Amino acid sequence: MEGLEFKTGRAFAQRMDAEDELADYRKEFIFGDEDLIYMDGNSLGRLPRKTVERLREAVEQEWGEGLIRGWNAGWYEAPSRAGEKIAKIIGASPGQTIVADSTSVNLFKLVMAALSLQPERRRIVSDALNFPSDLYTLQGCLQMLGHPAGSQHDYQLELAPARDGISVDYPDLYSAINEDTALVSLSHVAFKSGFLYDAAAVTEKAHQAGALILWDLSHSAGAVPIELDRWGVDLAVGCTYKYLNGGPGAPAFLYVRGELQDQMTSPIWAWFGQRSPFAFDLDYQPADGVQRFLAGTPPILSLLAMEAGLDLQLEAGAERIRSKSIKLTAYLIYLADQILTPLGFTLGTPGDPAQRGSHVSLRHAEGYRISRALIEEMGVLPDFREPDNIRLGLAPLYSSFSEVWEAIDRLRRVVDEGRYRKYSSQRLAVT
Amino acid sequence: MEGLEFKTGRAFAQRMDAEDELADYRKEFIFGDEDLIYMDGNSLGRLPRKTVERLREAVEQEWGEGLIRGWNAGWYEAPSRAGEKIAKIIGASPGQTIVADSTSVNLFKLVMAALSLQPERRRIVSDALNFPSDLYTLQGCLQMLGHPAGSQHDYQLELAPARDGISVDYPDLYSAINEDTALVSLSHVAFKSGFLYDAAAVTEKAHQAGALILWDLSHSAGAVPIELDRWGVDLAVGCTYKYLNGGPGAPAFLYVRGELQDQMTSPIWAWFGQRSPFAFDLDYQPADGVQRFLAGTPPILSLLAMEAGLDLQLEAGAERIRSKSIKLTAYLIYLADQILTPLGFTLGTPGDPAQRGSHVSLRHAEGYRISRALIEEMGVLPDFREPDNIRLGLAPLYSSFSEVWEAIDRLRRVVDEGRYRKYSSQRLAVT
Numbered sequence: 001m002e003g004l005e006f007k008t009g010r011a012f013a014q015r016m017d018a019e020d021e022l023a024d025y026r027k028e029f030i031f032g033d034e035d036l037i038y039m040d041g042n043s044l045g046r047l048p049r050k051t052v053e054r055l056r057e058a059v060e061q062e063w064g065e066g067l068i069r070g071w072n073a074g075w076y077e078a079p080s081r082a083g084e085k086i087a088k089i090i091g092a093s094p095g096q097t098i099v100a101d102s103t104s105v106n107l108f109k110l111v112m113a114a115l116s117l118q119p120e121r122r123r124i125v126s127d128a129l130n131f132p133s134d135l136y137t138l139q140g141c142l143q144m145l146g147h148p149a150g151s152q153h154d155y156q157l158e159l160a161p162a163r164d165g166i167s168v169d170y171p172d173l174y175s176a177i178n179e180d181t182a183l184v185s186l187s188h189v190a191f192k193s194g195f196l197y198d199a200a201a202v203t204e205k206a207h208q209a210g211a212l213i214l215w216d217l218s219h220s221a222g223a224v225p226i227e228l229d230r231w232g233v234d235l236a237v238g239c240t241y242k243y244l245n246g247g248p249g250a251p252a253f254l255y256v257r258g259e260l261q262d263q264m265t266s267p268i269w270a271w272f273g274q275r276s277p278f279a280f281d282l283d284y285q286p287a288d289g290v291q292r293f294l295a296g297t298p299p300i301l302s303l304l305a306m307e308a309g310l311d312l313q314l315e316a317g318a319e320r321i322r323s324k325s326i327k328l329t330a331y332l333i334y335l336a337d338q339i340l341t342p343l344g345f346t347l348g349t350p351g352d353p354a355q356r357g358s359h360v361s362l363r364h365a366e367g368y369r370i371s372r373a374l375i376e377e378m379g380v381l382p383d384f385r386e387p388d389n390i391r392l393g394l395a396p397l398y399s400s401f402s403e404v405w406e407a408i409d410r411l412r413r414v415v416d417e418g419r420y421r422k423y424s425s426q427r428l429a430v431t
Numbered sequence: 432m433e434g435l436e437f438k439t440g441r442a443f444a445q446r447m448d449a450e451d452e453l454a455d456y457r458k459e460f461i462f463g464d465e466d467l468i469y470m471d472g473n474s475l476g477r478l479p480r481k482t483v484e485r486l487r488e489a490v491e492q493e494w495g496e497g498l499i500r501g502w503n504a505g506w507y508e509a510p511s512r513a514g515e516k517i518a519k520i521i522g523a524s525p526g527q528t529i530v531a532d533s534t535s536v537n538l539f540k541l542v543m544a545a546l547s548l549q550p551e552r553r554r555i556v557s558d559a560l561n562f563p564s565d566l567y568t569l570q571g572c573l574q575m576l577g578h579p580a581g582s583q584h585d586y587q588l589e590l591a592p593a594r595d596g597i598s599v600d601y602p603d604l605y606s607a608i609n610e611d612t613a614l615v616s617l618s619h620v621a622f623k624s625g626f627l628y629d630a631a632a633v634t635e636k637a638h639q640a641g642a643l644i645l646w647d648l649s650h651s652a653g654a655v656p657i658e659l660d661r662w663g664v665d666l667a668v669g670c671t672y673k674y675l676n677g678g679p680g681a682p683a684f685l686y687v688r689g690e691l692q693d694q695m696t697s698p699i700w701a702w703f704g705q706r707s708p709f710a711f712d713l714d715y716q717p718a719d720g721v722q723r724f725l726a727g728t729p730p731i732l733s734l735l736a737m738e739a740g741l742d743l744q745l746e747a748g749a750e751r752i753r754s755k756s757i758k759l760t761a762y763l764i765y766l767a768d769q770i771l772t773p774l775g776f777t778l779g780t781p782g783d784p785a786q787r788g789s790h791v792s793l794r795h796a797e798g799y800r801i802s803r804a805l806i807e808e809m810g811v812l813p814d815f816r817e818p819d820n821i822r823l824g825l826a827p828l829y830s831s832f833s834e835v836w837e838a839i840d841r842l843r844r845v846v847d848e849g850r851y852r853k854y855s856s857q858r859l860a861v862t
Contacts, residue, residue, distance in 0.1 A: 059478065059486055067475060303730075
């Protein structure tokens with residue numbers, strides 16, 4: 001990103017928008033309130049226009065009129081079909097990616113399967129930047145396997161430390177990976193700081209130690225180029241409701257490298273992962289391939305709604321998305337540095353674009369109240385992450401440079417004008 | 432049901448419809464093709480009119496315009512809110528029922544939690560009528576706990592036999608439950624034959640042996656009165672896409688008896704089951720109550736669509752639903768006996784209404800081809816269950832007696848006129 005030179009005036013943002021190759025994708029999304037600056041596409045992506053139509057068809061025609069026949073008219077294949085679209089976004093050749101359950105349930109399935117592959121290895125390595133829910137799932141797996149003390153298993157979860165809550169130093173991570181490591185489980189982009197791993201390098205290090213690697217792609221899929229096959233990744237999970245615009249709580253995906261599939265079974269045995277579910281045999285036989293990692297009946301309406309949004313990603317292409325993402329985040333960081341630093345903000349995100357996903361955290365001692373003021377009276381939707389991060393997500397398919405300019409200007413006003421002072425720091429249920 | 436006297440003529444069906452107290456509920460559902468006889472509400476319930484509107488609002492307003500704010504405007508509470516509606520349908524006082532994941536994943540969570548409560552007990556009792564996917568999940572749990580042989584655990588799954596594939600003899604079941612039984616896991620209504628357990632009696636027997644009981648209510652919720660609290664049930668799961676009209680693959684529910692909740696934890700630890708998910712602490716602390724059995728982010732669109740259909744159940748009331756259900760199934764069995772027995776059909780369902788849910792299986796050596804002919808050219812949608820069951824589901828909220836008459840008449844014609852002969856017995860992906 002050498003050579004990017006920004007200016008603080010609004011006209012500069014407008015010029016960037018005029019030159020934006022992806023600008024037309026904005027029209028593919030619903031904008032109910034044109035004045036709203038939506039900076040939370042990294043938490044819940046906007047609604048694609050196509051999704052509205054697709055879901056109406058799925059409900060009124062497929063369910064309402066087709067009824068049970070829907071299962072033979074596209075529903076049954078939906079987990080694979082949507083999975084193969086996601087595969088193209090994450091650099092996976094066919095037969096390795098499937099849509100199923102939530103990210104948490106998929107993580108559970110793959111961690112349990114991975115640990116059973118090398119039962120003599122008793123260590124999982126992660127980091128302190130990982131999405132806490134992922135750490136909870138890892139802790140739950142270890143608990144079930146007999147940890148803590150007293151068991152014959154004695155598994156350990158080792159977390160590489162976070163530097164300033166922003167990044168992980170590679171030597172710290174690598175020193176935690178050793179010949180006792182069964183699995184390295186990390187988020188490709190950190191949920192809070194946006195720190196982006198060099199996934200190819202970390203995958204190689206894990207393999208050198210004989211460990212499997214699992215990437216959670218929730219904050220990178222649709223924002224950052226991903227090449228699972230080329231990197232030699234073993235396992236991956238991810239959600240679809242952020243940059244993939246799948247809708248609230250849309251079903252998640254999982255990836256299992258082809259060569260591993262026959263050796264691994266899901267801990268959750270159920271009919272959609274059975275070889276012949278409609279034979280109704282009383283004994284479980286896992287399906288061939290990645291299909292065995294399905295469990296129960298998938299939530300079809302949410303799944304079809306999600307699937308409808310994927311084409312936009314594929315059309316826009318990972319390289320153009322990444323190129324715009326870097327410009328957006330760099331521009332935001334530039335403006336924050338120029339305008340917000342004097343107001344007590346600090347950057348909670350790596351400054352180097354090569355180490356950054358598509359969201360930026362700005363930290364401020366009054367971060368929570370500032371975020372409330374932004375939402376309640378300034379028409380900006382960021383989200384807040386404890387203890388002091390105002391997290392601004394930039395979605396390359398629909399975020400504009402003018403919106404970045406406007407968001408920073410409204411942030412400035414909230415602090416300059418003391419608007420945040422009237423808000424309580426009492427947290428809402430969902431922050 | 433003494434005193435029910437039926438006649439074979441169509442006029443009798445029309446008279447029954449005229450006297451049907453629930454007849455008006457039919458108007459609450461979408462009927463795209465009025466000539467279609469839908470006898471598969473036990474597999475995928477019809478689309479309620481309210482659901483269409485609710486989902487449109489959820490998509491276009493809550494997601495499209497509200498965006499991330501939807502989580503604080505009703506989405507976050509949806510698993511509990513819908514759970515409490517289902518609680519009223521299954522006889523559970525508040526705080527014990529929650530909507531989450533699929534039936535399979537919920538079964539997995541509750542079985543693992545149950546087994547950890549009494550680790551010295553090494554036996555699960557089920558039956559050969561249970562939905563095979565439930566048996567798969569039980570097998571997977573035992574596999575993970577170290578079964579088969581060679582482990583220190585040595586868990587066993589014991590299946591009470593099925594008599595003629597239709598029912599279970601209580602002495603067979605009870606003799607399998609002993610002081611080594613940790614859990615009795617059964618379907619309240621059997622998926623194929625419609626056999627209905629005396630759940631209160633079986634629950635008592637399990638408790639007498641010191642075992643926990645888990646009921647899968649997938650085929651009974653919304654069709655049969657359920658009194659989980661009164662029966663003293665420990666655990667239950669169920670799907671919502673059959674008689675609850677929740678939509679294809681709609682999220683499932685689970686019930687954990689209040690007194691057990693603090694002693695049990697889900698094996699799948701994730702943020703929606705964490706005490707304070709948005710504090711993002713690195714260590715898992717289970718939420719209080721049944722909330723701890725949530726895992727990842729729920730599929731909101733499918734969940735809200737499902738929730739919209741529940742009110743119809745609550746309004747109609749369990750007693751009226753059961754009363755009509757018994758009349759419908761008894762009438763169908765009467766007509767089948769009069770009209771179809773001479774054509775080679777046999778009854779695959781208990782004749783005693785007290786032992787029967789709301790679907791009836793008719794068996795025939797050419798069952799698969801007959802079901803294909805019904806679907807392809809007779810405008811009747813049953814479903815087929817191996818090896819020879821044509822399963823006819825009667826949904827008290829919208830199935831009519833005239834439809835029953837018509838379905839039996841069309842079945843007669845398919846066989847009388849040899850229409851099934853042109854169909855292959857090659858199975859479709861989903862049967």
